[in-house]
Amino acid sequence: MDSKSWGRVFREIREMKNLSLAKVAGDYENSPNLITSKQQVSRFELGESDITLTKIY
Numbered sequence: 001m002d003s004k005s006w007g008r009v010f011r012e013i014r015e016m017k018n019l020s021l022a023k024v025a026g027d028y029e030n031s032p033n034l035i036t037s038k039q040q041v042s043r044f045e046l047g048e049s050d051i052t053l054t055k056i057y
Helices: 003-016 021-025 038-045
Strands: none
């Protein structure tokens, strides 16, 4: 499966769980664990960039 497909799957799961880009990125006010930016997650979902498995985990 290529990164574009993984991004689509990730987005489907995120939307099924009603999670915002900010929530999955840990990029929101008073978040104890910033993982990445909302923009980076969006680019991953669109297949424009990749995210390491460490960040996803």
